[in-house]
Amino acid sequence: TRSTRPQRLLNAVRKHATRGDPQSVISAIDHFCRHSEWAMNIGDEKGSILDSVVSELNPEKVLELGTYCGYSTVRIARLLPPGARLITLEFNADYAAIARQVIAWAGLEDRVQLVEGASEDWIPRMKEHFGIETFDFVFLDHWKDRYLPDTKLMEDCGLLRKGTVLLADNVICPGVPDYLQYVRNSLSYKSCYFKSHLEYTKAEDGLEKSVFLG
Numbered sequence: 487t488r489s490t491r492p493q494r495l496l497n498a499v500r501k502h503a504t505r506g507d508p509q510s511v512i513s514a515i516d517h518f519c520r521h522s523e524w525a526m527n528i529g530d531e532k533g534s535i536l537d538s539v540v541s542e543l544n545p546e547k548v549l550e551l552g553t554y555c556g557y558s559t560v561r562i563a564r565l566l567p568p569g570a571r572l573i574t575l576e577f578n579a580d581y582a583a584i585a586r587q588v589i590a591w592a593g594l595e596d597r598v599q600l601v602e603g604a605s606e607d608w609i610p611r612m613k614e615h616f617g618i619e620t621f622d623f624v625f626l627d628h629w630k631d632r633y634l635p636d637t638k639l640m641e642d643c644g645l646l647r648k649g650t651v652l653l654a655d656n657v658i659c660p661g662v663p664d665y666l667q668y669v670r671n672s673l674s675y676k677s678c679y680f681k682s683h684l685e686y687t688k689a690e691d692g693l694e695k696s697v698f699l700g
């Protein structure tokens with residue numbers, strides 16, 4: 487049977503990246519997506535903005551919504567101190583299976599917990615199931631119609647604290663207008679836009695960084 491794009495992406499990681507070297511995994515995926523097959527990873531340009539936000543914040547507790555093949559999981563986890571924890575939620579079982587292997591190839595499995603299932607089912611269970619009080623940093627990169635309901639759900643579940651940073655991918659392309667309107671107009675957030683490009687293309691896209699004010 488034909489291989490899938492995520493499987494071909496994993497093959498490229500195994501072929502070109504060094505085990506235990508996250509940067510080589512990132513470079514192998516970016517090369518694959520630029521020269522072989524486009525894939526919906528955040529990519530190198532927006533990825534550098536993600537890196538700077540994470541490095542400045544030094545978060546202990548991180549939630550990622552939307553793992554896909556684990557590219558941004560590796561980008562974030564490589565910057566975390568060993569005691570920090572990244573929980574990443576992925577709805578698609580095939581993507582999750584690939585992401586586990588990409589994360590393991592990068593040698594970051596000790597600080598990453600990949601959970602398969604729907605964000606709306608798992609967000610309410612973060613406290614009792616993972617012992618999480620609040621998150622320091624949340625990266626939103628899953629289904630665009632889930633950004634706003636999941637953000638409101640995280641608020642209602644008490645998972646955000648004064649200073650929690652939300653960073654959302656694809657706020658222009660494919661676009662999340664209802665989420666943008668909310669975080670830019672709510673008195674509970676201080677929001678700003680980082681203009682960039684859709685991964686591996688010249689199309690405009692960007693990241694929205696929103697600090698929860700409590």
Ligand SMILES: Oc1cc(-c2ccc(F)cc2)cc2nccnc12
Binds near residue numbers: 655
């Ligand atoms: O970064 C992304 C890009 C796209 C995407 C697909 C097709 C296009 F034509 C343009 C953009 C979809 C995404 N879905 C979930 C998470 N991230 C995504």
Ligand SMILES: [Mg+2]
Binds near residue numbers: 526627655656
């Ligand atoms: Mg994205």
